[in-house]
Amino acid sequence: xxxxxxxxxxxxxxxxxxxxxxxxxxxxxxxxxxxxxxxxxxxxxxxxxxxxxxxxxxxxxxxxxxxxxxxxxxxxxxxxxxxxxxxxxxxxxxxxxxxxxxxxxxxxxxxxxxxxxxxxxxxxxxxxxxxxx
Numbered sequence: 652x653x654x655x656x657x658x659x660x661x662x663x664x665x666x667x668x669x670x671x672x673x674x675x676x677x678x679x680x681x682x683x684x685x686x687x688x689x690x691x692x693x694x695x696x697x698x699x700x701x702x703x704x705x706x707x708x709x710x711x712x713x714x715x716x717x718x719x720x721x722x723x724x725x726x727x728x729x730x731x732x733x734x735x736x737x738x739x740x741x742x743x744x745x746x747x748x749x750x751x752x753x754x755x756x757x758x759x760x761x762x763x764x765x766x767x768x769x770x771x772x773x774x775x776x777x778x779x780x781x782x783x784x
Contacts, residue, residue: 680768687764691757699756707763711755719749 691699703711712722720726724745731739731748 681765682768684761684764688757688761691760696753699753699760702760703756707759708756711752711759714758715750715752715755724749 691702694702700708716722720730727745727749728739731743731745735742
């Protein structure tokens with residue numbers, strides 16, 4: 652257990668193990684993630700949709716709807732009227748309050764990229780364990 656009365660602010664042996672984020676380990680865990688993110692950021696929507704499977708498209712759409720008033724401009728407009736009043740359009744716009752669905756397609760592709768690396772490591776560990784036996 653970590654000592655809560657650490658007046659010298661010294662690292663205990665458990666602190667590194669329990670750290671929230673270790674940037675160097677994160678880069679090694681998912682190699683090529685920055686390059687992959689950069690690549691899909693440059694793709695047109697047509698190319699992006701070609702890369703995604705039906706399930707990925709449905710997942711991205713579900714996430715987008717969950718975060719964006721069910722995907723309805725009418726619901727967004729109703730909420731903006733509640734917040735800003737009847738002349739809400741003078742203060743803000745629907746585009747400012749609803750995300751672009753393309754960002755969610757990219758997000759799902761990055762999630763899948765990480766999943767593929769996790770699966771690859773899992774099978775590599777199984778193969779390595781069998782070789783050692």
